[in-house]
Amino acid sequence: MYLTKEIKGDIFTKHGGNIANTGSAEGQIALFTFRISHLTEHLKRNRKDYNTERSLVLLVGKRRRLLDYLKKKDINRYREIIKELGIRK
Incomplete structure (x- = not known):
């Protein structure tokens, strides 16, 4: 599995x-x-895997909501995590 303990x-x-x-x-x-x-890497190899595509969209939405929450609570922590992970907005 790709995500081990x-x-x-x-x-x-x-x-x-x-x-x-x-x-x-x-x-x-x-x-x-x-x-x-x-x-994303999986979908590059398997273009017609629509279930994974839907899961990806839902996961991006969850991350976006968490980022919005962090932005409201503490803008400095938000900027730090964006810079560390290389997430663009």
């Missing part, structure tokens, strides 16, 4: 503060970004 732990350690902080907005956004990049 170790990879998730690395993502949450780097962006969430520690491995147990899985609910932080930064950690969730980083995890969604990892999953979005994986699904």
